[in-house]
Amino acid sequence: xxxxxxxxxxxxxxxxxxxxxxxxxxxxxxxxxxxxxxxxxxxxxxxxxxxxxxxxxxxxxxxxxxxxxxxxxxxxxxxxxxxxxxxxxxxxxxxxxxxxxxxxxxxxxxxxxxxxxxxxxxxxxxxxxxxxxxxxxxxxxxxxxxxxxxxxxxxx
Amino acid sequence: xxxxxxxxxxxxxxxxxxxxxxxxxxxxxxxxxxxxxxxxxxxxxxxxxxxxxxxxxxxxxxxxxxxxxxxxxxxxxxxxxxxxxxxxxxxxxxxxxxxxxxxxxxxxxxxxxxxxxxxxxxxxxxxxxxxxxxxxxxxxxxxxxxxxxxxxxxxxxxxxxxxxxxxxxxxxxxxxxxxxxxxxxxxxxxxxxxxxxxxxxxxxxxxxxxxxxxxxxxxxxxxxxxxxxxxxxxxxxxxxxxxxxxxxxxxxxxxxxxxxxxxxxxxxxxxxxxxxxxxxxxxxxxxxxxxxxxxxxxxxxxxxxxxxxxxxxxxxxxxxxxxxxxxxxxxxxxxxxxxxxxxxxxxxxxxxxxxxxxxxxxxxxxxxxxxxxxxxxxxxxxxxxxxxxxxxxxxxxxxxxxxx
Numbered sequence: 001x002x003x004x005x006x007x008x009x010x011x012x013x014x015x016x017x018x019x020x021x022x023x024x025x026x027x028x029x030x031x032x033x034x035x036x037x038x039x040x041x042x043x044x045x046x047x048x049x050x051x052x053x054x055x056x057x058x059x060x061x062x063x064x065x066x067x068x069x070x071x072x073x074x075x076x077x078x079x080x081x082x083x084x085x086x087x088x089x090x091x092x093x094x095x096x097x098x099x100x101x102x103x104x105x106x107x108x109x110x111x112x113x114x115x116x117x118x119x120x121x122x123x124x125x126x127x128x129x130x131x132x133x134x135x136x137x138x139x140x141x142x143x144x145x146x147x148x149x150x151x152x153x154x155x156x
Numbered sequence: 157x158x159x160x161x162x163x164x165x166x167x168x169x170x171x172x173x174x175x176x177x178x179x180x181x182x183x184x185x186x187x188x189x190x191x192x193x194x195x196x197x198x199x200x201x202x203x204x205x206x207x208x209x210x211x212x213x214x215x216x217x218x219x220x221x222x223x224x225x226x227x228x229x230x231x232x233x234x235x236x237x238x239x240x241x242x243x244x245x246x247x248x249x250x251x252x253x254x255x256x257x258x259x260x261x262x263x264x265x266x267x268x269x270x271x272x273x274x275x276x277x278x279x280x281x282x283x284x285x286x287x288x289x290x291x292x293x294x295x296x297x298x299x300x301x302x303x304x305x306x307x308x309x310x311x312x313x314x315x316x317x318x319x320x321x322x323x324x325x326x327x328x329x330x331x332x333x334x335x336x337x338x339x340x341x342x343x344x345x346x347x348x349x350x351x352x353x354x355x356x357x358x359x360x361x362x363x364x365x366x367x368x369x370x371x372x373x374x375x376x377x378x379x380x381x382x383x384x385x386x387x388x389x390x391x392x393x394x395x396x397x398x399x400x401x402x403x404x405x406x407x408x409x410x411x412x413x414x415x416x417x418x419x420x421x422x423x424x425x426x427x428x429x430x431x432x433x434x435x436x437x438x439x440x441x442x443x444x445x446x447x448x449x450x451x452x453x454x455x456x457x458x459x460x461x462x463x464x465x466x467x468x469x470x471x472x473x474x475x476x477x478x479x480x481x482x483x484x485x486x487x488x489x490x491x492x493x494x495x496x497x498x499x500x501x502x503x504x505x506x507x508x509x510x511x512x513x514x515x516x517x518x519x520x521x522x523x524x525x526x527x528x529x530x531x532x533x534x535x536x537x538x539x540x541x542x543x544x545x546x547x548x549x550x551x552x553x554x555x556x557x558x559x560x
Contacts, residue, residue: 055480074386102368128195
């Protein structure tokens with residue numbers, strides 16, 4: 001599939017539900033959608049357009065917790081990033097792990113690092129942090145800062 | 157009903173870049189389930205990078221891995237360059253590819269040695285690591301360091317390849333070719349290695365696609381994806397090389413893919429050296445600032461795709477830096493590959509994805525009911541070796557002959 005075909009198909013299916021479309025360069029596209037459309041968008045790019053799930057990035061921003069799902073289209077050298085912004089006080093989104101097994105671990109990581117709740121995740125437990133990590137402490141949030149040279153601590 | 161036993165593997169080993177902890181659930185000899193635990197060495201590098209400048213974060217990500225210590229820097233600088241639309245001089249692109257391929261050579265050599273060690277072919281181990289040494293010496297010649305070469309920076313590379321070093325590097329490659337032929341013969345023709353690795357730990361094409369596995373793990377199962385070809389970066393679009401792919405997805409095919417890839421790496425390095433003889437010019441575009449924006453950098457590390465995401469707000473530090481190493485995708489496939497296999501094969505199956513999995517040294521078996529240790533790490537490797545020895549006797553073969 002060419003870039004034009006992929007772009008046309010995504011625009012065709014998601015249509016007016018696309019919040020923002022950014023053609024950053026010939027090989028990078030950023031598409032912002034609403035959180036409730038994530039399963040449909042993921043099914044489209046993963047199952048129908050046969051993209052490979054590279055990884056997802058969670059970011060704590062002033063406007064909310066942002067998740068970016070990076071999909072690699074290896075036959076045309078393009079990365080399509082599907083972006084969605086969640087409410088900072090109650091970040092909840094549908095898990096895509098049942099659709100794409102490769103997303104299972106990164107969702108566990110985003111849960112423990114940023115406190116995002118993934119609904120219907122098959123196996124939600126700590127991935128990187130210790131099992132006895134205090135509940136409700138999410139180290140990749142901006143509440144945690146680098147204190148001095150050595151430590152990352154919670155803002156007081 | 158046979159008794160279920162849990163075998164914990166891990167979590168630490170000094171050789172391993174990403175310590176993991178595996179819990180093998182076995183019934184008799186058969187593996188019935190696998191738990192994987194990560195994070196024993198989580199260093200918060202993504203968070204730490206937010207407090208470093210773009211130039212400093214390259215040194216930071218270089219420390220993620222000691223074996224493929226230029227894969228993360230290349231992906232990182234490419235992400236920064238993608239975010240800030242930074243141009244890179246052509247000579248620097250060739251140097252990046254050259255360093256990347258030299259690294260692939262020594263990384264695959266390391267894996268080959270370990271695989272030989274686990275299977276009980278210690279001669280393969282010794283010789284593979286002996287031939288890895290000249291490559292590390294080459295790195296010392298180029299950068300002053302055997303590992304952590306500190307070659308990459310946003311906008312170019314830090315050190316040039318000197319004209320007088322090119323014949324020395326070429327000589328190292330010429331010597332290596334003979335050794336590679338030897339390893340290819342030793343692995344592909346030996347009936348005992350066939351018996352130990354063929355049809356063992358098979359991953360199907362569909363499993364690779366579902367788990368989004370990358371690198372030689374994917375290519376051995378017929379998924380011919382290689383970021384160097386698919387998402388051209390560094391100088392790879394100007395270089396002639398093949399993506400090696402096989403169909404069976406077993407341990408044998410993973411070894412074959414890696415061995416054949418080393419030939420392609422040599423081919424690439426020779427092309428880079430030829431180009432560097434004639435191509436003159438700057439090696440660094442010296443970007444003064446990174447404009448606001450976001451960028452993604454991909455690089456085909458020895459184990460598969462490394463991907464970095466960097467967001468800049470126009471300051472001199474990233475506001476977000478995401479790092480994903482290939483093993484993060486590949487290790488998850490272990491639970492498909494190892495189920496139903498025998499304990500003696502588990503060592504080599506878990507090692508076959510090359511997760512820098514050396515913590516087999518710390519294997520210990522615990523009886524699930526009593527909590528009593530019944531097998532030590534040494535015993536599990538011994539089991540693996542005994543199986544090889546038994547097969548060797550049955551087949552009347554002596555194992556790979558390495559005459560040098």
